[in-house]
Amino acid sequence: MSNISIRVENLSKRYRIGQRExxxxxxxxxxxxxxxPFQLLKKESDRAGSHEKYIWALKEVYFEVKHGEVVGxxxxxxxxxxxxxxxxxxxxxxxxxxxxxxxxxxxxxxVGTGFHPELTGRENVYLNGAILGMRKTEIDKxxxxxxxxxxxxxxxxxxxxxxxxxxxxxxxxxxxxxxxPEILLVDEVLAVGDAAFQKKCLGxxxxxxxxxxxxxFVSHNMGAVKTLCTKGCLIENGKILxxxxxxxxxxxxxxxxxxxxxxxSLAERTDRRGNGSLRFTSVKLLSRDGEEIAAQSGKDxxxxxxxVTDSQSEKHAEVSxxxxxxxxxxxxxxxxxxxxxxxxxxxPEKGQIRCIIPRLPLLPGRYNVSRLxxxxxxxxxxxxxxxxxxxxxxxxxxxTGKLNPEDGGNVxxxxxxxxx
Amino acid sequence: MxxxxxxxxxxxxxxxxxxxxxxKGYFSIRWKELxxxxxxxxxLIWRDIKVRYKQTVIGFAWAIIQPFLTMVVFxxxxxxxxxxxxxxxxxxxxxxxALVPWTYFAxxxxxxxxxxxxxxxxxxxxxxxxxxxxxxAVFSQFPDFVISFSILIMMMFFYGVIxxxxxxxxxxxxxxMSLTALAVGIWLTTFxxxxxxxxxxxxxxxxxxxxxSPVAYPSSLVPERWRTxxxxxxxxxxxxxxxxxxxxxxxxxxALLLFSLxxxxxxxxxxxxxxxxxxxxxxxxI
Numbered sequence: 211m212s213n214i215s216i217r218v219e220n221l222s223k224r225y226r227i228g229q230r231e232x233x234x235x236x237x238x239x240x241x242x243x244x245x246x247p248f249q250l251l252k253k254e255s256d257r258a259g260s261h262e263k264y265i266w267a268l269k270e271v272y273f274e275v276k277h278g279e280v281v282g283x284x285x286x287x288x289x290x291x292x293x294x295x296x297x298x299x300x301x302x303x304x305x306x307x308x309x310x311x312x313x314x315x316x317x318x319x320x321v322g323t324g325f326h327p328e329l330t331g332r333e334n335v336y337l338n339g340a341i342l343g344m345r346k347t348e349i350d351k352x353x354x355x356x357x358x359x360x361x362x363x364x365x366x367x368x369x370x371x372x373x374x375x376x377x378x379x380x381x382x383x384x385x386x387x388x389x390x391p392e393i394l395l396v397d398e399v400l401a402v403g404d405a406a407f408q409k410k411c412l413g414x415x416x417x418x419x420x421x422x423x424x425x426x427f428v429s430h431n432m433g434a435v436k437t438l439c440t441k442g443c444l445i446e447n448g449k450i451l452x453x454x455x456x457x458x459x460x461x462x463x464x465x466x467x468x469x470x471x472x473x474x475s476l477a478e479r480t481d482r483r484g485n486g487s488l489r490f491t492s493v494k495l496l497s498r499d500g501e502e503i504a505a506q507s508g509k510d511x512x513x514x515x516x517x518v519t520d521s522q523s524e525k526h527a528e529v530s531x532x533x534x535x536x537x538x539x540x541x542x543x544x545x546x547x548x549x550x551x552x553x554x555x556x557x558p559e560k561g562q563i564r565c566i567i568p569r570l571p572l573l574p575g576r577y578n579v580s581r582l583x584x585x586x587x588x589x590x591x592x593x594x595x596x597x598x599x600x601x602x603x604x605x606x607x608x609x610t611g612k613l614n615p616e617d618g619g620n621v622x623x624x625x626x627x628x629x630x
Numbered sequence: 631m632x633x634x635x636x637x638x639x640x641x642x643x644x645x646x647x648x649x650x651x652x653x654k655g656y657f658s659i660r661w662k663e664l665x666x667x668x669x670x671x672x673x674l675i676w677r678d679i680k681v682r683y684k685q686t687v688i689g690f691a692w693a694i695i696q697p698f699l700t701m702v703v704f705x706x707x708x709x710x711x712x713x714x715x716x717x718x719x720x721x722x723x724x725x726x727x728a729l730v731p732w733t734y735f736a737x738x739x740x741x742x743x744x745x746x747x748x749x750x751x752x753x754x755x756x757x758x759x760x761x762x763x764x765x766x767a768v769f770s771q772f773p774d775f776v777i778s779f780s781i782l783i784m785m786m787f788f789y790g791v792i793x794x795x796x797x798x799x800x801x802x803x804x805x806x807m808s809l810t811a812l813a814v815g816i817w818l819t820t821f822x823x824x825x826x827x828x829x830x831x832x833x834x835x836x837x838x839x840x841x842x843s844p845v846a847y848p849s850s851l852v853p854e855r856w857r858t859x860x861x862x863x864x865x866x867x868x869x870x871x872x873x874x875x876x877x878x879x880x881x882x883x884x885a886l887l888l889f890s891l892x893x894x895x896x897x898x899x900x901x902x903x904x905x906x907x908x909x910x911x912x913x914x915x916i
Contacts, residue, residue, distance in 0.1 A: 300757040303910035308651035340673040
């Protein structure tokens, strides 16, 4: 007996986009029908219906999931992840191809599906459970567990419309977490509740994974994906870009995200904030001698940022660069207000600001400048998220010719050893 | 896999394979699937009923008020002033006997029409046989029917009308009435999902239908040559049936009912086929 849980072959889903009316009115259809003979006489390109375009939300997707695998499905927004889950959940039909699923499917595309505000928590647990496919006897058995997990015991008999949004999502997730299908399709539902509850949810998800169920997990939280998943699947524009080991797939995804950001030079960036009295235009990485280099662990790094301002007067500015790792964890911030002697940077009308980091204390890898901003006076002049990334090559930080291995965190701290 | 005592086997121990592919628009009712989801039926009906009267003051009394007040108005204007004949029974009883099944029918198709659109969030997030929605919309009217029916019994008692053995036909008539509501409801809900103005047309349709059915007047009022055409309206059969079963007057409307039954079954099956055909597209349109 094959142990394939899900097999997808040539799966494609096409959606209509464009100027179609979301709802048709009978009168519109009738008038359209009356106009049709005249439309047919016109050229193809002039016809009224030609506004309608199609997009392929999924195109020729082939993949296989073995029983017990936990697959992280990742990709940018609009890549097709949710569509894939919807097709596998039978919510929407494929346009072409087919999928073969062995086992009962539980889909969690949203927490609290079917919750009705007028009903009490208890009633909604039954309703939601039934909607998700649990039998009444099953819900009876697990009721206490569910309420316990959700931490809303005191309010279980109050109508849900009086719940806070936190209580609402906790109860909804608690019901969903106690589903026991062979295959679980989860779409981004871990991003609910406060940090403590998220930890609980993550814990429950790993229990589910450990019980040997097949899980398809869509998420933007790379940390969660790496923790829970055994396999990864990267989707872009409706096609699978890479399937395989989680670490590889996640790295590829992150790289692609960075590429997108940094491919656009600072001057062309439109997604910036600030009043514009100063604008960053480009960035270069230089050595102390002013030559363009690649950043290296242990070597001095000069980050040279060109800028223009909107007037001839000298500006008193504050600049900040925030560095994060690939997972969005903030490592450190270079803030001119704290580190520059004299406080403000005196900036001429245009020129270059240089941030000099002696003996770059970062391990080899890719790092992101998650935020680059400049304030003039007390006003934010320019503020760019994900401004650029830097690739740090290995270098001799300690002077010993050796560097920390990759799992030593991102930052290298200068230190020495002594024996007494 | 669970292989112990077969009498305790649960359906989850059988691992089934599902194939998902684009449907070719073939017609199939998939009874087994509807049976598997029977608990969801129950829960949706329970939800609709519970929610309908939450936070209302009179609650279930609303189930009685509409048919009852309509009966009062009809009795005054049709019974007294226009002097419409009532086949030997007191006019109020005559009218109310028809209003009870009529109200069930009217409310059922109203609910059914909106059932898909109202539950669009559910449809977009979870899979279940979509047909459950109009079906449960029709059946969630049943408690209201039972209440107004009990008032009917009281009225019969009040007027001293003793039911005959014809009463035994009642369960069949009730089933037939539900089937009619379902057949019409399935058509309307499919239309409404695609053409949203249907929702506005339905109250008008119901009004029109009310007067096209022998609720305020007996069908004997309709000239002979129009009778067959008039009989195409399945509610004619249901109402005449109700009157005959409860009040015992007139000829048994067997032929009429048989005719209406054929019409309704035809409408139902074509409606289900249409629904199934559009089911795939509905999620994308909604």
